[in-house]
Amino acid sequence: MTPRVNTYYNLSMITTAIRRIIRSGFIGFWRNAYVSLASIFTLTVALFVIGSTMFIDQLLTTSMTTLQAKVDINVYFVPEAPQEEIDRLYSAVKAMPEVEFVHYTSREDALTDYRSENQNNEIAMQALESLDDNPLGANLAIQATDPIHYEKISKFFEEQKGNESPQTPVIDKVSYLDNKDAIDTLSSIINAIEKASFVVMSVLLIAAVLITFNTIRLAIYTAREEISIMRLVGASNMFIRGPFMLQGTMYGLLAGLLAVISFYPIMLWLGPRTEEFFEFNLLTYYLENIFYIFFVLAGIGIVLGLVSSILAVARYLRT
Amino acid sequence: MIYFDNVSKIYNDGRSAALQEVTFQVAPKEFVSIVGHSGAGKTTLLKMIIAEDKPTGGQVFYESLDVHQIPRAKLSHYRRKIGTVFQDFKLLPNKTAYENVAFAMEANGRTDEEISLNVPQALALVDLEDKIWNFPHELSGGEKQRVAIARAIVNQPDIIIADEPTGNLDPIATYEIVQILRKINELGTTVIMTTHNKGVIDEIERRVITMDGGRIVRDDSKGKYIL
Numbered sequence: 184m185t186p187r188v189n190t191y192y193n194l195s196m197i198t199t200a201i202r203r204i205i206r207s208g209f210i211g212f213w214r215n216a217y218v219s220l221a222s223i224f225t226l227t228v229a230l231f232v233i234g235s236t237m238f239i240d241q242l243l244t245t246s247m248t249t250l251q252a253k254v255d256i257n258v259y260f261v262p263e264a265p266q267e268e269i270d271r272l273y274s275a276v277k278a279m280p281e282v283e284f285v286h287y288t289s290r291e292d293a294l295t296d297y298r299s300e301n302q303n304n305e306i307a308m309q310a311l312e313s314l315d316d317n318p319l320g321a322n323l324a325i326q327a328t329d330p331i332h333y334e335k336i337s338k339f340f341e342e343q344k345g346n347e348s349p350q351t352p353v354i355d356k357v358s359y360l361d362n363k364d365a366i367d368t369l370s371s372i373i374n375a376i377e378k379a380s381f382v383v384m385s386v387l388l389i390a391a392v393l394i395t396f397n398t399i400r401l402a403i404y405t406a407r408e409e410i411s412i413m414r415l416v417g418a419s420n421m422f423i424r425g426p427f428m429l430q431g432t433m434y435g436l437l438a439g440l441l442a443v444i445s446f447y448p449i450m451l452w453l454g455p456r457t458e459e460f461f462e463f464n465l466l467t468y469y470l471e472n473i474f475y476i477f478f479v480l481a482g483i484g485i486v487l488g489l490v491s492s493i494l495a496v497a498r499y500l501r502t
Numbered sequence: 503m504i505y506f507d508n509v510s511k512i513y514n515d516g517r518s519a520a521l522q523e524v525t526f527q528v529a530p531k532e533f534v535s536i537v538g539h540s541g542a543g544k545t546t547l548l549k550m551i552i553a554e555d556k557p558t559g560g561q562v563f564y565e566s567l568d569v570h571q572i573p574r575a576k577l578s579h580y581r582r583k584i585g586t587v588f589q590d591f592k593l594l595p596n597k598t599a600y601e602n603v604a605f606a607m608e609a610n611g612r613t614d615e616e617i618s619l620n621v622p623q624a625l626a627l628v629d630l631e632d633k634i635w636n637f638p639h640e641l642s643g644g645e646k647q648r649v650a651i652a653r654a655i656v657n658q659p660d661i662i663i664a665d666e667p668t669g670n671l672d673p674i675a676t677y678e679i680v681q682i683l684r685k686i687n688e689l690g691t692t693v694i695m696t697t698h699n700k701g702v703i704d705e706i707e708r709r710v711i712t713m714d715g716g717r718i719v720r721d722d723s724k725g726k727y728i729l
Contacts (some may be wrong), residue, residue, distance in 0.1 A: 196611050199611070199613070199614070200608075200611065209597065210596075240610055254690070401687045412593070412594055414578070414581070415552070415554075415581065416605060416606045417578045417580075417581035417606070417609055417610060418578060420575075420578070420608035422609055458722035
């Protein structure tokens with residue numbers, strides 16, 4: 184017979200070993216189908232929790248941004264305000280570094296907007312018809328680069344108003360204070376929800392990771408006898424560890440896939456509802472980012488499965 | 503080939519000794535049976551040879567190699583020189599007879615050609631050609647032990663260590679296993695076997711080491727079972 188070879192010493196032997204590890208990993212995965220299934224299922228639940236955190240975080244962040252975008256200052260001019268005064272203020276506020284965006288609505292546009300908003304309101308329409316002239320003034324909608332600047336912008340207009348002569352008023356009113364309270368309350372509610380969800384999700388996340396680790400450890404515990412036999416037969420540690428690492432990776436990959444798929448019906452149901460409430464459609468977000476979500480979840484799953492396998496096998500390879 | 507120099511193994515409680523100042527050697531191609539009551543130290547002695555257990559005193563040599571100085575990373579290489587057979591067979595339950603034997607060769611880094619040639623040969627040597635695709639739970643005790651022996655010999659080890667190989671077997675299977683071990687020995691492999699079975703010893707008619715309380719109390723070159 185052929186002479187004995189004691190060690191993997193060249194490339195072809197290493198590739199042979201890798202091929203054998205992969206084959207043995209797949210066979211082990213298949214022949215221990217029940218254990219594999221249990222591990223995948225647990226990992227799927229863990230990834231589902233992690234995925235939910237991602238979605239909730241996305242939802243809260245987006246609704247915070249939409250809300251902030253809604254904060255603006257409206258400056259209403261009196262109907263008889265001279266156009267040059269309006270133009271002067273428009274340019275002045277536009278030049279301020281704190282201002283992100285200014286939208287000018289002329290008297291005519293304001294009237295058109297009012298008509299279209301109230302076309303079903305007969306009383307308002309009748310009141311409008313009974314007037315000879317357009318009762319509405321022009322207005323400016325101003326958005327700051329950051330909500331903290333509204334105070335300053337609002338002050339600027341208050342000062343301008345103070346300097347006007349009482350005979351020729353220009354600015355009718357500045358809306359800042361009206362919205363301020365409502366906006367502050369809403370942002371503090373969102374902040375509180377974000378903090379609470381962070382705590383709850385952290386706890387769930389830790390639990391999910393521990394449960395996964397424990398399941399895979401138990402799966403490998405059932406194989407401890409096999410590991411000791413492999414050692415007795417003279418298998419190297421890497422040769423023993425390899426198939427378990429491959430199996431851990433496969434658990435992670437499949438669990439990632441399952442988690443992404445199981446989100447679909449939930450998003451289908453949740454999408455229109457979040458659209459209504461948060462003005463952010465989770466279903467659209469899910470479908471647009473489905474590959475990103477899959478890579479993140481499968482990545483986390485693979486790391487979890489791989490690390491759990493390595494740690495669990497290490498126990499039986501120590502001595 | 504195997505040399506025990508004053509080997510002792512005392513367990514942590516400081517009182518019970520599994521081995522006490524054991525000194526003996528085994529020459530190549532010998533067939534050595536080790537007998538003694540339960541707890542006499544037979545299994546501990548075998549564990550010393552395959553470096554499963556460390557002595558608290560003395561040294562164990564394999565040729566000129568101090569077995570317990572082998573670094574952990576090289577231990578798997580050393581173990582491939584030794585075939586092991588156990589009372590409880592220690593087969594991999596999720597692998598077929600063929601795969602169990604092939605695994606020992608795969609772990610050894612042998613090529614696929616060698617494996618497909620040598621595994622059937624080894625299984626033929628133990629008369630199991632017709633059951634190579636069966637899983638261990640589909641085999642009888644004697645058949646399982648024959649798979650284990652095929653696995654032990656497939657890498658052509660210098661030495662076979664058998665710990666109570668017939669302990670779980672009926673008389674007919676016992677007889678078959680002993681015949682197989684004798685055949686392997688005649689082909690040039692050293693065999694060290696522990697046993698309780700008087701019939702086995704009398705059948706083999708080779709060197710017998712008798713142990714009691716962790717010591718070697720008799721060493722007969724053509725021994726009988728005397729206890």
